Amino acid sequence: MIFGKRAHASDLVDAHFIILLGQSNADGRREPTRLQNTQFNYKGIGAGYPTVRSGQDQYVANPSNVYIYRKAGIYTDNFSPDNGAWQAYVAGSNSSYDDNAFGTELACATRLADTTGKPVYIIKVAFGGTGLSDSCDTSTIPGNWNPTIRYMAAEFWIKRALRDFRSANPTLRPRLLGINWWQGEQDAVDDIPTATYEAQFALLRAYMQRIIEGNFVSQDYIWNITKLKFNENAAEVLINTALANISAAHSDTFLVDSTPYPQGDALTLGEASPLATGNPNADGGTDNAHSSYIGLLGVGEYMADNMIAHHGL
Numbered sequence: 001m002i003f004g005k006r007a008h009a010s011d012l013v014d015a016h017f018i019i020l021l022g023q024s025n026a027d028g029r030r031e032p033t034r035l036q037n038t039q040f041n042y043k044g045i046g047a048g049y050p051t052v053r054s055g056q057d058q059y060v061a062n063p064s065n066v067y068i069y070r071k072a073g074i075y076t077d078n079f080s081p082d083n084g085a086w087q088a089y090v091a092g093s094n095s096s097y098d099d100n101a102f103g104t105e106l107a108c109a110t111r112l113a114d115t116t117g118k119p120v121y122i123i124k125v126a127f128g129g130t131g132l133s134d135s136c137d138t139s140t141i142p143g144n145w146n147p148t149i150r151y152m153a154a155e156f157w158i159k160r161a162l163r164d165f166r167s168a169n170p171t172l173r174p175r176l177l178g179i180n181w182w183q184g185e186q187d188a189v190d191d192i193p194t195a196t197y198e199a200q201f202a203l204l205r206a207y208m209q210r211i212i213e214g215n216f217v218s219q220d221y222i223w224n225i226t227k228l229k230f231n232e233n234a235a236e237v238l239i240n241t242a243l244a245n246i247s248a249a250h251s252d253t254f255l256v257d258s259t260p261y262p263q264g265d266a267l268t269l270g271e272a273s274p275l276a277t278g279n280p281n282a283d284g285g286t287d288n289a290h291s292s293y294i295g296l297l298g299v300g301e302y303m304a305d306n307m308i309a310h311h312g313l
Helices: 032-036 105-116 145-168 185-189 194-213 234-249 293-311
Strands: 013-022 066-070 085-088 120-126 172-182 222-227 253-257
Touching: 013 105, 013 145, 066 105, 066 145, 085 145, 105 120, 105 172, 105 293, 120 145, 145 172, 145 194, 172 293, 185 234, 194 234, 222 234, 222 293, 234 253, 253 293
Parallel strands: 013 120, 013 172, 066 120, 172 222, 222 253
Antiparallel strands: 066 085
């Protein structure tokens, strides 16, 4: 850290950031205990599943060189107070606003840090049961992404996180590698048509673009958007069609498939160990249609791989 003088542009070094946005699967699941699994918690699970681990390194809850901007509170609280702080990331501790959940950020950030040897900084805003479309009428607190949560993400998380980061690290330039979006389940519940979801995502994308332009050093970043596997019904097919169309229309947008991986209630005994499935399970979580820890790790790896390939890291 430099004290007493201004850093020149030539002295600055890029710092790698990722942003995670969405609803409950983006927030993740309450199963940090399953990181103790020795068969299916391993680096490479994305491409390796359903093969059992054969000596690969495992993911840990507190990976080195990974940090997260953490605000106090849970999803029902008022997040407007300026009380956030950068912390060393610990999955199941400071990784969620719904008790002890963790999401794709664990594998994504770990893979990026392992590949580049550089720290990764996470800004995560995700709340269960929240729709994208402003016409969703059954979303839970704090509401729909358009317009409510996108504003919160920008004003209460991104802008403040970048302000605090720059103040503490004057020789580092925040560079956004990508935005990871896992959302759409609630829009399916509200029977949002394909075209409406695409139009609403375009509004979100444009809004976020303006925020990124004003806060990060480079505008060259990607979107990872996740193919849904939740209710697996006709309404969800419409949202998955929208996500596929969005990816096809933008060269910087990648569709990441969550469907090869088990949902929480489909884990085998070996996959669930040492935490037996339940509703609730012994950790207080619910093993249901949400993605399991295996899916979170696998999807997170592919999200990181898309960033690595795009940026040549």
